[in-house]
Amino acid sequence: MFEHLVSSLSGTLVFANLVAMVVSTAAGIMVGALPGLSASMGVALLIPFTFSMDPLTGLLCMAGMYNGAIYGGSIAAILINIPGTPGAVVTTFDGNAMAKKGEGRYALETAVICSTVGGAASALALMFIAPYLAALALKFGPAEYFWISVLGLSTIASFLSGSTVKGLFCAFAGLFISTVGIDQISGVFRFTFDNMYLMEGFPEIVVLIGLYSIPEVFTMLEDVAAGKTAAANNAMLDQTRYKEEKRWTFRQDFKSSLPTWTRSSIIGIVIGMIPGAGSSIAAFISYKEAKRKSKNPDNFGKGEVEGIRASETANNAVTASAMIPMLTFGIPGNVVTAIMVGGLLIHGLHPGPNLFIKEPRIVYGLMWGMLLTNFIMLALGYFGSRFFAKCLKMPTVILAAAIGVLSTVGTYSLNNSMFDVYSMLCFGVVGLVMRKMKLPIAPAVLGIILGPLAETELRRALMIADSPIEIFTRPLSFFLFLLTLLSLFYPVFKARLAARGTKA
Template structure:
């Protein structure tokens, strides 16, 4: 197999294919940076174009777009508190405070380096470990996936912010929203009020744009005075190569987040945003100063950005080997492959090794290119956007939001829905209800419930099925350890301190 890898390399290095990757990365960064436009949409739009193209050119562009978009989303997340893609929500937790403190440029540099490293890790894993990891995918049935979702939900504790009641209301609201739509197990529709468009549930991009993008756009228009944009506008950047040595202390976070990202990528149904949340949470738990997180801790940006790029290539592991895409984007990419007559499965590797392994190389190059293209692109171009007068910026963002939401499904209903969420988000901001629990509730609530009920259906109503397999037991143990460890260690510390005090 490794010789196949090497044999595929020359084709990838040809001018046309390399150019495709470069264009893909640039396009991906731009698309990711525009709130409302997501990688899924960009690749869906690309697919018809690729009909006549050489497969590697098409795949190269897709790989580039995917990686680029996962980084691009962090740019407005840091600069405007508007995540460009759902996966960048966790980046805004620490990225935006950093920008407010005048360290926006550094935040973006951390983001680009982390994204690149995450993407590289993902591509390497795809190239070298695809077959064994595909088996790991299969180990995860509904009950195991349920426990992983529960694990993710435990992140809510950290995201509640200062006010527990309001935080819990946000979380419950998010979970409730995730339940709107048709119940796939019984066929009943929940709270759709007769609207066909709600049957598939509320799309996370619609919710995210409404909650996260519309209120800041309104704020840009609302603010009376020309706020001191000097801080956020001036990015204060040194060359990225000089900045990297300062980031090396985040290596543990990089490794941990890459692992989490890859793992979430290979699980079908879980995507970039879940990876980012989980890894942010874990990094915070493991850090020495968790109370600084949320106020401008660069490691938070590193954690989030690494894992949302780490799940890109990993999502293709089960996709290429088993035809089971790990994320929505991977699903669209599979469709793109199908159009070229490349059906997933073991025969894909046998009959078209150059294309498959070439694709993997392209992921690697796209990730590496991120530093070169993303660093310069972000700090120079997008930062200029902030120099625009705020009312103009607000008006432009309104138009962009419209485009992004309308383009998801090509209908106005989503736009109206987004406006409704925008109103809710505006008031939530003003009334100090935290927004992250809503997003977490939306991503994980319905997902967890569905898997729980599937597991119960398989077990015939017997709840013990949830703990029956080895994988389930391991995850449950991890949850217990991770949740109770702080309490235990605090208890132990108190015990140790008592003899001194007494």
């Protein structure tokens, strides 16, 4: 492992890769800072533009976009009280209050430094935990891979969607979409309707861009029609200008931040390795723990810098650790890593334990990229906070048009096919309907990604087993089966207890 880490570092530090990391990290910060955009959308839009790149360069671009966007969400959260990304919701609790007190620059500097600490800790966890899990994953058979795919689906459907029924419905819809095309076992055509374009099914990237980007365009245009343009935020932005030059200082802030950094990094790393948990949950848990440990808990929500330290460290500690199950088992830890699976597949890379054996240069290079882009983010965020804040004044109409053009061009560039563009637009309408009906998109996305793996491994397990019951009775399979049941029924059990407590 260590020899691969050392040898891959020289390949990661070539000039082209460094430029790619700097540019993608800066773009990620701007994507995260713009309300309505997200890390998942940024990575989805970026993937088509990485086709002509070396696979490692393309993955480093995704790493920069991912890390930059997660941090960038704190800029809008602090300046105008609008979380740029879901993980920045907790940052609004104290960040905007600090900005209104004239401590906006101090809050922004605290956010980028804590984001770097959490992201770097997560990247180190990826480096030293993932290879050992990959060695364990080599012992998995088809039955274990089937159950771990089902576990990933059930976890996201239950915990990320808010409603187990809605989550499962969307997950099954994604599974159905994944069956379109040639059966990987028998070679039979399924749901193609004699259309040659559907023989290989719907490309994952086409579906992802459609479900995430196009609904956002429609939502932005609706806001324009309702008079909710970016100009409405300008007055708020003016009110949160830096009234004084309070800055982050090593002498005063390092010692007081160290306990929070340690605690929040551990929380974020552990949460990140659980499929479906995500940065929002990590930030909420970390914030709650920081408040519980604080000597002045009443100050939280009123401009307490400890709240920013906790939330930003935790939500960025999720980034690389969410790649641990993705790289080792092929199970994405969150929506962004689910999209990155598509990026890996486009470059002919199949996530899983064999990736560490066949392509160590790329997989360990990606780990270095996740670490290095955090320090690039630190430099850009610390010295460019004022510049990035100006991006919030971009007119909504221009932003919506830019997203629409990038989505169309990126989709067409996949196969130079207008059918892909039409498919992307159709999935965009589906995504808009799902958003209006408050149906979660993440379970559907994971169903599309994990569907082929789950189906293929289940059928292989049944073909080599003496009895169908063997897929349950193998020790590891039985353990994963129990975890799946727990992930499905725990939210229901928790809701029942909450209902009883309310009645009491």
